[in-house]
Amino acid sequence: MPVHMSDEAFEELVSEALDLVPEQFQRAMSNVVVLVEPRHPTRNLYGLYHGVALTNRSSNYSWALPDTITIYRDPILAHAVDADAAKHQVATTVIHEIAHHFGIDDDRLDELGWG
Numbered sequence: 342m343p344v345h346m347s348d349e350a351f352e353e354l355v356s357e358a359l360d361l362v363p364e365q366f367q368r369a370m371s372n373v374v375v376l377v378e379p380r381h382p383t384r385n386l387y388g389l390y391h392g393v394a395l396t397n398r399s400s401n402y403s404w405a406l407p408d409t410i411t412i413y414r415d416p417i418l419a420h421a422v423d424a425d426a427a428k429h430q431v432a433t434t435v436i437h438e439i440a441h442h443f444g445i446d447d448d449r450l451d452e453l454g455w456g
Contacts, residue, residue: 343419344427351414352377354428358435366439371395373408373442375435380415388412388434396444410438 346354355377359367373392381389392408412434421427437455445453 344421344424346418354431355412358432361432362439370442373410375410377412377414380413385416386413387417388438390438390441394442394444408442
């Protein structure tokens with residue numbers, strides 16, 4: 342059974358997850374915004390990073406629109422067994438997508454336990 346949660350409560354989970362990111366990584370994040378959307382238009386995803394990872398930026402990287410990390414509320418809540426499970430999945434998803442911003446791929450994230 343899906344977890345029911347207000348949009349505001351879910352956004353608070355995302356905010357709390359962002360607070361888990363160590364300060365040195367927060368300072369290093371550059372030109373990125375975090376968004377919450379109900380669901381991806383075509384795929385069943387928990388989150389998505391869209392942009393140019395810091396490791397791929399060159400001296401020519403300027404005047405670019407911000408990278409986006411989108412956290413998808415509905416799939417997370419649909420698969421969570423309770424509010425604590427939803428909170429854990431939000432934190433895992435936020436960390437996972439931030440790792441992509443730093444150039445860490447899915448294989449390495451799986452090795453680190455953040456897959």
